[in-house]
Amino acid sequence: MFRPKHPPGRLDQVNSAGEPGFDAVDAIEHAWRRERPATPVRSIGVISRIWHAAKLLGDERRRTLAALGVDQATLDLLSTLRRAGPPYRMTPAQLAGACLVSAGAITQRVARAEAAGLVSAERTASGRRTRHVTLTDEGHRVIEGTVDRLLGHEQDLIDHLTDEQQELLADLLRVLLGGLRARLGAPDEPGQVGDQR
Known part of the structure; x- marks a missing residue:
């Protein structure tokens, strides 16, 4: 209180x-x-x-x-693909833009997730470039379970605030972040699960 x-x-x-x-x-x-x-x-x-x-x-x-059993980079990749909606597919450039990371970083993330069976990559005939990255059934299973448990736990962490206090705090933080980005010339942050929902 x-x-x-x-x-x-x-x-x-x-x-x-x-x-x-x-x-x-x-x-x-x-x-x-x-x-x-x-x-x-x-x-x-x-x-x-x-x-x-x-x-x-x-x-x-x-x-x-x-x-x-999930790292933040993989969570970010899977979350971005899941939030895109059907067919849960994006180009590497779209992923890099949404995650605010370099093309090289996205390539590494996709390679790790693909090796784990979480995404599939459609490549050019030469195999040198990735055209699209798609969430697999296993990727769906992992991200759905992870999001529910992570966000449920993080909701518990702030449940000492009333619903009205949470809404007010979210509004104030939105104003603070918008003002800081404008003053510092910073771009919007990516929409990750949790800190960027």
Whole structure:
């Protein structure tokens, strides 16, 4: 539950003991505010928590994928093909664009997935170039099971937030990311499962 805290207008956090109160980020922000009153420190409360949450979620995703026997690159490839809809087929250029990786990286991902029977590659007569990459039945089985378990687990991780809080946070993060991309000239990120759904 969210409660007002001091100073007024801030949202309460839960400390390491599970009780409402200042957290470590609050302590850092308030220390800088005390030591350097003229230094703008409000960003600490946003950016430090995003960095910490990203690390926690990234570490947990790696553990979850390892338990499921899928690496992030393969998950990205299979997810991209699955989300494309029937016939679940894309060109290497389309895959590279959707995954925001180089043509060489896509070639490597496709080769690994093909060796595992997760995709099939249609090549030119010379065999030098891949024309299309298609999700196989085994690829379907793997991605369907992985998505359900991964996203179910990650939903559990944020279920301490109400539906309204999750929607509000998603909206605020969308605005934050859009503003950052515009200011930094960064491209949109790929639509991976989980962090880019």
